[in-house]
Structure formats: C-alpha cells, structure tokens
Amino acid sequence: MELAAFLATHRAEILLRTWEHVWLVGISVLLACLVGIPTGIALSRRPRLRGPVLGGVNVIQTIPSLALLGFLIPAPWIGGLGTRPAIVALVAYALLPIVKNTFEGIRSADPAAREAGVAMGMTPNQLLWQVEIPLGLGVIMAGVRLATVIGIGVATIAAFIGAGGLGALIFRGVSMVDSRLVLAGAIPAALLALAADLGLGWLERRLSRWR
C-alpha cells in the first residue's frame, strides 16, 4: 500500500521516464530494422558474407552492456554521454536477433515452393518479394520481438550515461538505497517488456496465418 502511494505521488516522473524509455527503445529497434533486415536479406543471397557478418553481430552481443556504454563515452561522434551513444548501443544489441532471424526466415521457405517458383520462371527478385519474404515474415517478426524485449532491459542501463529512461529511477533508487524508487523504475520496465512481447507476438502470429 505504501508502495502504491509512493508510485502515485511520483506518477508524473514515472510517466515521463516511461515515455523516454519507449522512445529510446522504439527508435533503436526501428534503426536496427532498417539496417538489419536488408543485411539479413543480403546474407541469404551472398553466402560468403554469412560467416563474417553473423560472427560480427554475435561478438557485439557478447560485450556486457555496461562495458559497451563505457567504451562509447570516449568515442568520437557516435559516443559521449546522453541519448546518442545509448541509441548506438541499443542498435548494436538489436542487430543480432534481427539479422539472424531475417536470414533464417528467408531460408525457411519450403524448398519445394522455391524450386517450383524458379522452375515456373520467377526471377530471383520475384521469388524474394513474393515467396521468400512473405513466408519468412513470421520469423523476421520474432527477431524484432526478441530485439525489442532485450532492448527494454538494456535501455535501463543507458541511464548510466545519462540517457534517461526508467533506468534513471533505478539508478537513483540504488544510490539512495530506496527500494521503492528502484521498483518505480523496474515495474514499468517489466510491464513494458511484457506488453511488447505480447503485442509483437500477436503481430507475428498474424503474419504467419497461412501455416
């Protein structure tokens, strides 16, 4: 009850931080899609790029988020403090699931359907846009969903370099040893992740309705 009263009195700040958080994750996932989906498509067409590119995005994923943000502070242009380096880090983390799922989604098209398409005289582009991408959309969406859920978690740490978001409440709560403040950041973040998971999961099922 005491917590509910606390959250109610801090409603305005919680809403603001939630909005910052949504914006931070939203813009990052969008940018990651703009880069990652074409990259995934390219990988399905150019087997030689597969190893290096998937290896690269895999390595990014292994860097602890706190360390990545730390590395970005002295970096020129993309680095520093605030929103910009936070978005760079979030995009970097979102790339692996999006690139990988786009690639896998395109490859997952039924080989017989692909062969029939080629044998009927579809050009590689027609096959890509009419068959491979539509059939892979569900899998691609699953990658976007995963990237978003991961991003909501990682974005709480972005407050460490002053990017705002719900992490700001959590960091303040930790330094003041006030668990109510920690919860004021953690609960909305968890709810956001849950909502994104459900919403994008629904979209994913809609996109693979033909199954």
Added chain:
Amino acid sequence: MRAPRGVESTEAMSAAGVSFEAVDVLLGERTVLSGLDLEVGPGETVVLLGRSGSGKSTTLRLANALLLPTRGEVRVDGTPTRHLDPIRLRRRTGYILQEIGLFPHFSVARNVALVPGLLGWDTRAIEARVTEMLELVGLDPTLGTRLPGQLSGGQRQRVGIARALAARPERLLCDEPFGALDPVTRYELQREFRALTERVETTLLFVTHDVREALFLADRIAFLADDGRLAFVGTPDAFRTSTEPRVARFRDAGL
C-alpha cells in the same frame, strides 16, 4: 483448344520438341549423366524410368535450364538451352513435382494464376483461365479461395497440375508427380492425367520409377541405368519384351 484469351494465348498450346545430344552432367566429382542421347518429338510423351539417383530428375532439369549440361547439348526447338533466356524458357515450360511446391501463403487461385501473371496476361483473362483450369483438373472452382494447406494431398496435386498447364506451355515436365499419393488417388490421377495430356497435345517428359505408370503413360520409355547411361529407349511394347538384362531385372521387379 478454346478461343485464345489474354496476351500470350494467341499462340495456343503448341507442342515443341526437346533433344539431348551426347549430354554429360558432372556434379562435383560425380558423373550423373553420361552420353545421353534422346529426342523427344513435338507432342510426344516420353517417360524416363529408372531407380532413384539414376539421373532422371537431372535430365528433367536440363530441359528447362535449371541445369546446363557439362558436355554436349540440350536443344529446345533446335536451340541449345545455354543460348536461351532461362526465365522465358521456364515460363513456356510446365513443371510438376512430387512435393508439389504450391505457395502456402497464396490462395489456390493465385497459385494457378502464377505463370499467366508472370507473362502479364490481363486480370480478366487470368480469372477465366483459373476457373477453366480448376474445372479441367476436376476441382470445384469455389476451392480457389482456399489455401493449399486446407486441401488433401490429391487435391493439392490437382492444383499443381492446373498451375503447370495454366499458361498453355509448349512442354510439360513431370518429376514423379504422383509418387507421394496413396494408391487409390494415384491411380485416379494417372488416368485423368493421361486423358488430360491427350487433350492438350503437349510435349511431355515424365519421370518415374514406377514401371506400371511408365507403361500406362508413355509413347516411348527411356530407361536410365544406374551408371547414368540410357540402357533402353523404345515403345512400351518393346519394353515389355526387352531382353536387355538390366531392363528385364528392373521391369520384373516392378511388375
């Protein structure tokens, strides 16, 4: 055939031959076909018979330039396939495969409309053709709005046949189209298929390992032995009485 419809249909289904001249196919280190000489005349039905891995499907893939010969020449209407635009060749060549390969996210009608659509027929002509084709293969045209996943295996292969014939192809290539069907459906479809191909007068190259199917459908049978060489070419009657040991063994095991 009926009154021509659509852009490409002014040239109603006309038969055109395929010939294989001293064709070798090597995939990696493996010799899949060796010295294949075979002529499929316009309007003729040639059944390629042989065990799995004998190069039957490879031969078929040569005929629509899914594959080019390592040595020798494959000619369609006299022109080597390596000099033809593969996309155009394939749009003029029907293809039916065992796995059917319908697009699961396209309605049945859209699947049948695929090649006419690629050829740029106008929408009305395509719609009329789809209805005509579904009736021709014995399907209720109202099934056109369904997705392939909602049909039975036999119905799906009927759609596969309708799709292959929709654009009035000059040639039809079939890769064990009935191999995955239950015996009753297979028998039914074989009979209807023979009646159908007699009506549409298309050059037909049909691959199977089923001796009965070959005897039932073929004008001529070409038997591929395991070494990727032709061991026999001739009429079904000649095949029945052939004393060539490899032919006799395969035939007697399959009858």
